[in-house]
Amino acid sequence: MSSISMRALTREFGSTRVVDRLDLDIESGEIFGLVGRNGAGKTTTVKMLTTLLPPTSGTALVAGYDIRTQAAQVRRVIGYVPQALSADGELTGYENLLVFARLFDIPRAERRRRIADALAFMELTDAAGRLVRSYSGGMIRRLEIAQSTLHRPRALFLDEPTVGLDPIARHAVWQHIVKLNAEYGTTVALTTHYMDEAEALCDRIAVMHKGAVVAVDTPQGLKARLGPDASLDDVFAHFAGGSPEGDGRYADTATIRTTADRLG
Amino acid sequence: MVASAAAFARKTLAIADMEVRRLRHDPTELLTRALQPALWLLVFGQVISRGHVVDTGDLPYLDFLVPGILAQSVLFIAIFNGISIIWERDLGIVHKFLASPTPRAALVLGKALGGGVRALIQAVVVVALALLLDVRVRWDPLGLAGAAALILLGAAVFSTFSLIIACLVKTRERFMGIGQVLTMPLFFASNAIYPTSMMPGWLQVISHLNPLTYQVDGLRELLLAGALPPGVGLGVDFAVLASALFVLVLISARLYPNIAR
Numbered sequence: 001m002s003s004i005s006m007r008a009l010t011r012e013f014g015s016t017r018v019v020d021r022l023d024l025d026i027e028s029g030e031i032f033g034l035v036g037r038n039g040a041g042k043t044t045t046v047k048m049l050t051t052l053l054p055p056t057s058g059t060a061l062v063a064g065y066d067i068r069t070q071a072a073q074v075r076r077v078i079g080y081v082p083q084a085l086s087a088d089g090e091l092t093g094y095e096n097l098l099v100f101a102r103l104f105d106i107p108r109a110e111r112r113r114r115i116a117d118a119l120a121f122m123e124l125t126d127a128a129g130r131l132v133r134s135y136s137g138g139m140i141r142r143l144e145i146a147q148s149t150l151h152r153p154r155a156l157f158l159d160e161p162t163v164g165l166d167p168i169a170r171h172a173v174w175q176h177i178v179k180l181n182a183e184y185g186t187t188v189a190l191t192t193h194y195m196d197e198a199e200a201l202c203d204r205i206a207v208m209h210k211g212a213v214v215a216v217d218t219p220q221g222l223k224a225r226l227g228p229d230a231s232l233d234d235v236f237a238h239f240a241g242g243s244p245e246g247d248g249r250y251a252d253t254a255t256i257r258t259t260a261d262r263l264g
Numbered sequence: 265m266v267a268s269a270a271a272f273a274r275k276t277l278a279i280a281d282m283e284v285r286r287l288r289h290d291p292t293e294l295l296t297r298a299l300q301p302a303l304w305l306l307v308f309g310q311v312i313s314r315g316h317v318v319d320t321g322d323l324p325y326l327d328f329l330v331p332g333i334l335a336q337s338v339l340f341i342a343i344f345n346g347i348s349i350i351w352e353r354d355l356g357i358v359h360k361f362l363a364s365p366t367p368r369a370a371l372v373l374g375k376a377l378g379g380g381v382r383a384l385i386q387a388v389v390v391v392a393l394a395l396l397l398d399v400r401v402r403w404d405p406l407g408l409a410g411a412a413a414l415i416l417l418g419a420a421v422f423s424t425f426s427l428i429i430a431c432l433v434k435t436r437e438r439f440m441g442i443g444q445v446l447t448m449p450l451f452f453a454s455n456a457i458y459p460t461s462m463m464p465g466w467l468q469v470i471s472h473l474n475p476l477t478y479q480v481d482g483l484r485e486l487l488l489a490g491a492l493p494p495g496v497g498l499g500v501d502f503a504v505l506a507s508a509l510f511v512l513v514l515i516s517a518r519l520y521p522n523i524a525r
Contacts, residue, residue, distance in 0.1 A: 050363040052524045072365060080363040084356030090286040102278035103364045105271065131289060148360070 003028040003155050003187040004049060008058030011044050018044045020211035021058060026155075026204075031181050031188040033198040036208035036240050042191035043083060045208075046159050049189070050080045063154040076104075079148030079186075083159040087140050087147065089133030093124055096132060097147055104151035118146040122176055138169025142176055149180060156180070158190040162197060174200055195232040207239040214239045275366050279374020284381050294382070298389045301337045305329065305393050308457075318458050322491040330394040331483035332456030335418060335476055337390060338383040342419045343447050345379045346426030349523065350436050359524045368517040372427060376420035376513075383419040384412060391487075402489040410498070411486040417505045418479035424512040431519035456480050459493055478504040 004026040011019040019041040026032040034042045047053040049060055051071040059066055065073040087096050097115045106114055119125045122142040132140060141161060149156060161177070162170040178201065181188050192198055198205050199219045206216040215222060215235075222235045287293070305326070312318055313325040320328040352358045361371055394401060429446070433439050451457075453467060454476040460468050471477050482501035484492055495501075 047359075047525070050359075052359055052362055052521070075363060075365040078363065080360060082356035082359040084354065084359075086356035086360050088282070088286070088357060090289055091282065092289075095282070095285050099278055099282045100360075100364065103275055103361070103366045105365065144360075 002026060003030070004032075004060060004062050004189060006045075006049075006058070006060040009045070009048060009055055009060050010057045011041075011048060011053065012056045018211050019048070019055075022213055024206055024213060024216065026187060026189055028154075028187055029181070029185045030203045031177070031190070031201050033202035033205040034189065034191045034208055035193060035195070035198050035205055035236065036191075037193060040208040040240065041211040042208055043159055046080075046157050046189070046191060050078060050157050051075055076151075077154045079145075079151070079153035079156040081141075081144045081148050081156075081158045081161060083163065083191075085137070085140050085144070087132045087135075087143050089131065092129050092131055093119065093135070093143050094128040096143060097150060100147045101150050106151060114150055118150055121179070122146045136169065137165050138172050141165065141169070141173050145173075145176060145180070149184075149186065152184060153186060155187040155189060158188065160191055160193070162192070162194065170197070177201060195236050199232050207236065209240045272367055272370050275370040276374040276377065279361075279366075279371060280377035280381065283375065283378025287382060287385075294385055294389075297337070297341065297382075297386060300340065301333045301386070301390050302393055304333045304336070305390070305397060309333070309397070312457075318462065320459060321493050323488070323493065324399075324490065326394075326397050327399045327488055327490050328459075328484070328493075329457060330390065330397075330399050331487055332454075332480050334387055334390045334415070334483055334487075335454075335480045336451055336456055337386045338415055338419050338479070339422050339447060339450060339476060341383050341386060342376075342379045342422030343426045343443050345375060345423040346428075346430035347436060347439050347443065349375065349427055349430045350434065350439055353434075353523050354436075362521055362524050368520050369513050372424060372513055372516045372520060373420070375427065376423035376509075377416070379423035380416035380419035383415050387411070387415050400489040401487055407486045411483055414479060414482045414486065414501070414505070417502070417509065418475070421475050421479075421505055421509045421512060424509065424516050427516045428512065428519055431516065431523050434523065450474060450476050454480060461493075475505055475508045 002025040006022045006024045009019060009022040010017065022045060034045060036042050044053065048055050049062060049067060051067055051074050054068065059068045061067070062074045063077040065077070067074055094115065097118060098111070101111045101115055116125070119128050122145065124139060124143055124146065127135060127139060132143065135143065145158070158177070162173050165173065174197070177188060180186055190201065202219060204216065204218050205222060206213045207222070208214070215225070217225070219232055223230045223232060226234055226238055309326050309329045318325055349358065391401065426443070429442055430439055433442055453470045454474050455471060456476065460471050460477070463471060478496070478501040481495040482498055485495055485498055
């Protein structure tokens with residue numbers, strides 16, 4: 001059964017078509033990667049699927065709900081971790097979770113246990129009482145994933161989950177994503193431009209280029225298309241290549257830089 | 265209907281609670297903010313008071329000024345809310361809230377209420393200063409409760425107003441510019457530091473359209489013990505501010521999602 005299905009999903013900004021008639025099905029329980037260069041339309045796609053941005057045309061179903069006409073229902077069954085570091089540095093880890101437990105209507109009697117479970121799952125129990133601004137980048141990411149999964153969403157959207165993290169922190173975040181998917185069966189849709197990340201995590205990958213999907217397959221399948229010795233980097237260069245200039249809006253690059261800076 | 269109203273209230277309070285917790289972790293902001301009203305009362309107020317420049321009838325000028333400066337500091341705190349929303353947008357916090365099952369109006373109102381709590385703490389500072397200056401405060405529990413309600417309401421009005429501006433201008437730099445351009449006229453075109461009767465006709469008209477005037481008017485009636493200049497009455501003050509808030513929340517709940525796009 002598919003958890004997310006996009007039907008001719010399109011978004012234009014002025015006369016620029018940023019997402020071009022996407023028809024993708026993401027299966028229930030799958031970890032699915034949207035890869036592509038900066039400006040390929042990955043984040044815009046995620047913003048539409050998370051109801052932050054209405055499509056110009058076409059639509060998508062998330063857990064059976066239409067993002068255009070049933071946005072409120074969609075918001076109940078999804079979790080979302082934006083690309084920028086979105087945990088509140090002025091609050092403790094516990095408080096960051098508490099506010100979302102309330103917004104997700106988790107009953108008062110259950111809140112404490114749910115938050116404790118989420119902290120333990122992400123190995124943040126000892127840091128729960130500290131202000132988040134004292135956390136490392138990897139800890140913040142794990143906290144954000146905890147925040148967005150407190151209500152046990154059917155689909156979790158992660159936009160560039162490890163941008164700016166050091167290799168050890170990245171691996172820790174990957175492990176937790178895999179564990180979450182294995183234990184709760186959460187469908188995970190993530191965007192990345194790191195091919196090692198896509199390979200380590202994703203059951204299937206869609207390569208986006210200039211707003212359109214140019215290839216969808218398992219990592220093995222994509223590599224096999226190019227030859228026996230091809231790496232996923234080769235796949236990326238083949239499908240999303242082109243000139244080094246031209247892609248990536250100023251704002252995208254600025255957000256990535258800011259995120260990387262904040263992660264130190 | 266009842267269930268959804270309860271959920272709405274719960275979520276509004278969750279957002280407001282978050283703002284209060286932030287303040288608890290770092291209360292230094294409250295101290296720095298106390299400086300401005302202190303200057304207005306201790307310097308501006310004393311000088312004008314000695315010169316007998318402003319005719320406030322039988323009420324000493326400093327008494328007249330205190331509710332005005334109180335309302336002014338509420339206004340300045342509230343206007344700051346808009347810039348915090350732009351900041352939170354840049355951090356992605358707003359996106360996460362918007363992708364959660366929280367009504368837009370609850371996000372707006374919760375934020376406004378958080379601004380209100382900051383303003384209430386500021387009010388305590390201003391009243392303490394007033395006591396130092398021998399201003400005759402009316403110590404009536406009902407009056408104080410009414411003043412607190414009026415401060416919350418006024419803060420909510422101006423917070424929501426600043427949220428609308430933030431949704432329209434979208435960047436911090438532009439907001440800083442516009443924030444300045446808006447707060448000073450709101451302040452000077454009100455009865456905060458001089459009675460409306462001293463104003464030229466055109467300014468009187470603007471002053472009567474300015475919600476700040478009604479907040480100051482109400483605060484004078486609720487807080488002061490001396491002989492007050494004639495006002496429009498508490499009923500009108502509350503009604504004007506409440507209707508302004510209602511309209512502003514409707515507008516900002518519509519505009520709020522734009523900030524994440």
